[in-house]
Amino acid sequence: MAKEITPRSTDYAQWYQDIVKKANLAENSAVRGCMVIKPYGFAIWEKIHDQLDRMFKETGHVNAYFPLFIPKSFLSREAQHVDGFAKECAVVTHHRLMNAPDGSGVIVDPTSKLEEELIIRPTSETIIWNTYRDWIKSYRDLPLLINQWANVVRWEMRTRLFLRTTEFLWQEGHTAHATKGEAVEETLRMLNVYAEFAENYMAMPVIKGVKTANERFAGAVDTYCIEALMQDGKALQAGTSHFLGQNFAKAFDVKFLTEDNNQEFVWATSWGVSTRLIGGLIMTHSDDEGLVLPPNLAPIQVVIIPIPKPSPEIDEVVHKIMKNLKAKGITVQYDQDMKNRPGFKFAEHEMKGIPVRLALGQRDLEKNEIEVARRDTKEKFTASLDGIDETVAQLLLDIQENLFQRAKSFRSQKTTKVDTFDDFKALVDSDIPGFISAHWDGSSETEIAIKEITKATIRCIPFVQEEEEGTCIYSGKPSNKRVLFAKSY
Amino acid sequence: MAKEITPRSTDYAQWYQDIVKKANLAENSAVRGCMVIKPYGFAIWEKIHDQLDRMFKETGHVNAYFPLFIPKSFLSREAQHVDGFAKECAVVTHHRLMNAPDGSGVIVDPTSKLEEELIIRPTSETIIWNTYRDWIKSYRDLPLLINQWANVVRWEMRTRLFLRTTEFLWQEGHTAHATKGEAVEETLRMLNVYAEFAENYMAMPVIKGVKTANERFAGAVDTYCIEALMQDGKALQAGTSHFLGQNFAKAFDVKFLTEDNNQEFVWATSWGVSTRLIGGLIMTHSDDEGLVLPPNLAPIQVVIIPIPKPSPEIDEVVHKIMKNLKAKGITVQYDQDMKNRPGFKFAEHEMKGIPVRLALGQRDLEKNEIEVARRDTKEKFTASLDGIDETVAQLLLDIQENLFQRAKSFRSQKTTKVDTFDDFKALVDSDIPGFISAHWDGSSETEIAIKEITKATIRCIPFVQEEEEGTCIYSGKPSNKRVLFAKSY
Numbered sequence: 001m002a003k004e005i006t007p008r009s010t011d012y013a014q015w016y017q018d019i020v021k022k023a024n025l026a027e028n029s030a031v032r033g034c035m036v037i038k039p040y041g042f043a044i045w046e047k048i049h050d051q052l053d054r055m056f057k058e059t060g061h062v063n064a065y066f067p068l069f070i071p072k073s074f075l076s077r078e079a080q081h082v083d084g085f086a087k088e089c090a091v092v093t094h095h096r097l098m099n100a101p102d103g104s105g106v107i108v109d110p111t112s113k114l115e116e117e118l119i120i121r122p123t124s125e126t127i128i129w130n131t132y133r134d135w136i137k138s139y140r141d142l143p144l145l146i147n148q149w150a151n152v153v154r155w156e157m158r159t160r161l162f163l164r165t166t167e168f169l170w171q172e173g174h175t176a177h178a179t180k181g182e183a184v185e186e187t188l189r190m191l192n193v194y195a196e197f198a199e200n201y202m203a204m205p206v207i208k209g210v211k212t213a214n215e216r217f218a219g220a221v222d223t224y225c226i227e228a229l230m231q232d233g234k235a236l237q238a239g240t241s242h243f244l245g246q247n248f249a250k251a252f253d254v255k256f257l258t259e260d261n262n263q264e265f266v267w268a269t270s271w272g273v274s275t276r277l278i279g280g281l282i283m284t285h286s287d288d289e290g291l292v293l294p295p296n297l298a299p300i301q302v303v304i305i306p307i308p309k310p311s312p313e314i315d316e317v318v319h320k321i322m323k324n325l326k327a328k329g330i331t332v333q334y335d336q337d338m339k340n341r342p343g344f345k346f347a348e349h350e351m352k353g354i355p356v357r358l359a360l361g362q363r364d365l366e367k368n369e370i371e372v373a374r375r376d377t378k379e380k381f382t383a384s385l386d387g388i389d390e391t392v393a394q395l396l397l398d399i400q401e402n403l404f405q406r407a408k409s410f411r412s413q414k415t416t417k418v419d420t421f422d423d424f425k426a427l428v429d430s431d432i433p434g435f436i437s438a439h440w441d442g443s444s445e446t447e448i449a450i451k452e453i454t455k456a457t458i459r460c461i462p463f464v465q466e467e468e469e470g471t472c473i474y475s476g477k478p479s480n481k482r483v484l485f486a487k488s489y
Numbered sequence: 490m491a492k493e494i495t496p497r498s499t500d501y502a503q504w505y506q507d508i509v510k511k512a513n514l515a516e517n518s519a520v521r522g523c524m525v526i527k528p529y530g531f532a533i534w535e536k537i538h539d540q541l542d543r544m545f546k547e548t549g550h551v552n553a554y555f556p557l558f559i560p561k562s563f564l565s566r567e568a569q570h571v572d573g574f575a576k577e578c579a580v581v582t583h584h585r586l587m588n589a590p591d592g593s594g595v596i597v598d599p600t601s602k603l604e605e606e607l608i609i610r611p612t613s614e615t616i617i618w619n620t621y622r623d624w625i626k627s628y629r630d631l632p633l634l635i636n637q638w639a640n641v642v643r644w645e646m647r648t649r650l651f652l653r654t655t656e657f658l659w660q661e662g663h664t665a666h667a668t669k670g671e672a673v674e675e676t677l678r679m680l681n682v683y684a685e686f687a688e689n690y691m692a693m694p695v696i697k698g699v700k701t702a703n704e705r706f707a708g709a710v711d712t713y714c715i716e717a718l719m720q721d722g723k724a725l726q727a728g729t730s731h732f733l734g735q736n737f738a739k740a741f742d743v744k745f746l747t748e749d750n751n752q753e754f755v756w757a758t759s760w761g762v763s764t765r766l767i768g769g770l771i772m773t774h775s776d777d778e779g780l781v782l783p784p785n786l787a788p789i790q791v792v793i794i795p796i797p798k799p800s801p802e803i804d805e806v807v808h809k810i811m812k813n814l815k816a817k818g819i820t821v822q823y824d825q826d827m828k829n830r831p832g833f834k835f836a837e838h839e840m841k842g843i844p845v846r847l848a849l850g851q852r853d854l855e856k857n858e859i860e861v862a863r864r865d866t867k868e869k870f871t872a873s874l875d876g877i878d879e880t881v882a883q884l885l886l887d888i889q890e891n892l893f894q895r896a897k898s899f900r901s902q903k904t905t906k907v908d909t910f911d912d913f914k915a916l917v918d919s920d921i922p923g924f925i926s927a928h929w930d931g932s933s934e935t936e937i938a939i940k941e942i943t944k945a946t947i948r949c950i951p952f953v954q955e956e957e958e959g960t961c962i963y964s965g966k967p968s969n970k971r972v973l974f975a976k977s978y
Contacts, residue, residue, distance in 0.1 A: 029616070030556075030560060030563075030620075031558045031559075031560060034556035034557070035556070038553055039551040042551070042553045042554055063528065063531050063532070063535065064526055064531045065526040065531055067519075067525065067656055068523070068609070068642065068656050069520045070520075071519060072586070073594060075595060086586045086588075086595045087587075089584065089586060090558075091581060091583040091585075091601075092581050093597065094580040094582065095577060095578065095644040096580075096644065097564070097575045097576060097578060097580065097608070099575075105561075105562060105565040106561060106564060106571060106575045108561075108580050108582065112580075127518070131519075146528060150640075151639075155584040155585065167556055167557050167558070
């Protein structure tokens with residue numbers, strides 16, 4: 001089974017596809033660019049959903065649901081937004097089918113043409129701000145801290161499972177505030193929630209920063225992001241949080257009565273992460289044997305395999321172990337399948353990235369022992385059956401931490417300061433380019449020129465860095481800090 | 490506040506709309522027939538979702554996600570299905586917008602016309618069975634027990650918040666089995682899950698039964714349903730579970746290798762409930778003062794109001810009560826708002842249907858007492874502060890049970906055996922017609938004739954009833970059991 005995976009060193013893109021397929025995460029559907037998220041892949045999304053939802057609620061947010069459809073004219077209301085989103089999208093033009101007169105099947109009923117076409121939401125700022133106009137009258141109605149879990153559609157030309165699909169699942173937070181300061185604070189609060197989630201749950205280290213004007217969300221004043229480095233040295237934008245200023249309030253005429261009796265436009269934020277995170281999870285931790293999942297997001301954290309097959313003695317001990325693990329909140333599965341041999345099962349569970357494997361045979365029982373294998377390092381050791389639940393609980397913590405440290409150390413190794421454009425180009429063209437920290441003159445022209453020549457883009461202007469005088473690698477103009485370049489997904 | 494609600498006796502439909510609006514559950518959106526589910530309404534849907542999801546998982550199901558879009562041709566594959574669903578639906582014909590040459594906004598790019606139109610899923614049997622073809626090869630791949638939480642679109646001409654909207658949220662289970670017996674068993678298992686959920690969580694009594702051929706799901710061999718009676722004497726179909734036979738397997742060529750090495754078509758079921766349940770919840774329990782929620786689905790179960798406003802002494806006791814209630818898994822809110830008076834708050838929380846209200850003032854503190862009010866009966870009593878958490882926990886159980894018994898007793902009162910068509914017509918035309926139990930000759934012609942004359946339909950042939958010889962109320966032909974008629978939503 002494992003040998004069907006293309007090694008990462010041979011073809012990283014193919015390896016990625018193999019993992020998604022062999023670990024049963026997702027597949028392409030009959031509809032171009034849309035994926036089917038299979039049960040195991042969806043179980044990971046459920047873990048992501050549940051944890052993020054908890055974090056949103058802890059920070060005072062509530063969920064709501066807005067329509068799938070957006071009237072075409074709404075997209076034109078906000079000048080920048082229309083350029084960014086009124087492009088590749090699914091357009092509903094009719095609302096009825098009818099039997100073909102020649103009996104050949106069904107056809108679109110031409111009399112059912114809509115007066116105004118509807119767009120499947122590519123993002124919901126417009127329909128939501130059109131709704132907020134009625135919800136916000138006074139400062140007493142603010143802040144409005146609302147999140148939505150939904151599907152969205154962006155008609156992508158080149159798609160890749162999880163990373164870029166025509167339809168994807170996401171959450172989009174849309175908040176409304178009385179002051180600029182509060183809105184900026186919210187934008188950063190949610191960026192920090194994303195960073196905390198990425199690092200503590202996905203075990204994926206991220207750089208927090210702000211996007212350049214060029215890479216900003218269409219309609220935002222500022223776009224903040226978390227950027228992660230994948231094993232192939234490309235960056236993944238893992239989440240964005242936008243300070244929208246009063247742009248959407250102005251476009252949809254959302255004003256409120258201030259405490260001192262003035263009418264003012266409302267301040268806005270929006271922020272989102274999507275099923276793309278599953279792509280990031282795969283490309284941060286997995287290896288040539290299959291998926292590697294951090295325990296905090298693994299649908300199954302521990303699998304127990306009877307050697308060579310179930311028996312009443314083994315079953316009895318296994319059920320005791322399972323009971324103790326479950327009491328600790330650990331999800332565990334007992335693989336009682338009779339058709340396959342242990343070796344096959346080992347490979348299968350490695351493929352699925354289950355963090356800890358326990359194997360128990362008759363001889364182990366006699367010695368009061370059990371074999372423990374960890375997926376991240378593939379190390380095996382023998383542990384006493386006494387307190388095995390404690391051993392496993394501690395091991396899960398160790399694996400979570402090890403995955404994070406391993407990814408962080410990879411990122412340090414693959415983050416390079418570069419001071420000349422020749423070095424820059426050489427690095428971008430190398431096998432695993434990574435993050436490139438370089439001086440930039442701050443102009444969009446330079447940014448675009450560098451992108452055209454090298455395909456590398458400015459991923460962000462990191463929050464944390466030293467001020468440092470230097471000269472732009474491309475234009476030679478003065479610069480006072482470095483920005484982070486990379487090729488990206 | 491409360492007086493803005495139209496009394497039920499004046500205009501039930503208007504009362505319903507008032508409740509949905511005043512309790513902040515949902516509202517119509519800018520898109521015809523599509524609703525915005527507001528945070529409080531969505532919180533109820535989250536409770537419904539979470540509980541049903543647990544019950545699905547306990548019965549062995551997993552979640553997955555299939556595309557929003559269905560190629561038009563898929564709908565024609567199953568002969569009955571196409572008649573039922575290839576009618577009023579949203580049709581995507583293009584995938585790009587462009588700036589209008591005259592600068593007037595955006596228009597559909599005519600060059601982006603799709604080769605084959607895509608339908609927004611009205612239900613997902615077709616796209617799912619097209620996918621299952623690749624997933625099911627042998628009996629070892631069966632059963633497949635998959636559920637999806639999703640939005641669906643049916644282009645309705647007349648819509649009503651929650652009860653009938655163009656877009657709605659639902660879950661749809663789609664299972665695949667090796668034998669007919671297993672599939673039938675699954676169909677009934679899920680019907681029972683729905684009934685258990687309706688009765689134990691929604692406190693809404695339901696009748697389980699089978700639909701007539703006429704009311705069957707398009708593509709099903711048999712449709713089972715749970716039917717509930719609303720306060721205005723109309724029935725609400727609250728959930729359906731379909732035995733699909735081999736219809737979709739044949740339409741999408743899904744065969745499997747049996748244990749004895751034959752190729753056979755797979756057996757199927759599908760089952761679903763939707764945001765419509767929230768409409769049922771409202772129309773089962775609520776009154777002229779607002780929403781009434783069963784404790785098991787109330788986002789906030791208990792609200793505490795300081796009389797007349799917060800004070801350090803009151804706050805201290807309230808926080809202790811809250812801590813104890815939370816430890817019992819009870820959700821509680823402390824209304825510390827300083828702007829509104831207790832009377833206003835009382836009305837507001839009644840409107841929202843919070844099951845239990847506690848009110849605590851300085852004089853209560855001195856007497857070591859607290860005022861307890863239950864939303865269902867509007868009774869108030871004074872309880873000791875000692876063990877108030879126990880008192881409240883017990884009261885929540887009582888309210889849950891009382892709501893169920895009250896609805897059940899209403900249903901018994903409003904279920905009438907009728908033996909002549911004149912009595913039938915008179916009853917259907919009365920104020921609160923209710924369920925009408927009558928003999929029917931089993932023919933579609935009779936069923937349709939009765940519907941045309943009276944607008945009443947056969948809600949189901951109940952599972953539980955005595956065999957009884959009689960004659961059809963309409964045709965006078967012999968019949969051996971009664972069926973349940975009603976006007977319905």
